[in-house]
Amino acid sequence: MNKEEILAGLKEIISIVKPKLDLQNVTMKSQLVSELGIDSLSMLLVALAVEEKFKIKFDSASYFNTVEEVCDFIIAAKK
Numbered sequence: 001m002n003k004e005e006i007l008a009g010l011k012e013i014i015s016i017v018k019p020k021l022d023l024q025n026v027t028m029k030s031q032l033v034s035e036l037g038i039d040s041l042s043m044l045l046v047a048l049a050v051e052e053k054f055k056i057k058f059d060s061a062s063y064f065n066t067v068e069e070v071c072d073f074i075i076a077a078k079k
Contacts, residue, residue: 028068
C-alpha cells in the first residue's frame with residue numbers, strides 16, 4: 001500500500017467525520033487541526049476508523065500534525 005492509496009482512504013474517513021470539508025483541499029501537507037478542523041472528538045473518530053480500515057493500532061502516545069504523518073505511521077505499522 002502506497003501513500004496515495006492511504007491518502008485516498010484517509011480522505012474517505014475524513015469525509016465521514018467532517019462531511020462539509022472540501023476533500024480537494026486535503027493533501028499530505030494538510031494540518032489536521034488548523035486546516036481541517038479536526039478537534040479532539042473528531043480525532044478519536046478518525047483514529048478508530050483508521051485502525052479498523054488499515055488494521056493497525058495506535059498507541060496512546062501517538063500524536064500527528066499533518067495527514068502525511070498519519071500516512072507514514074500507517075506505512076510503518078503495516079511492516
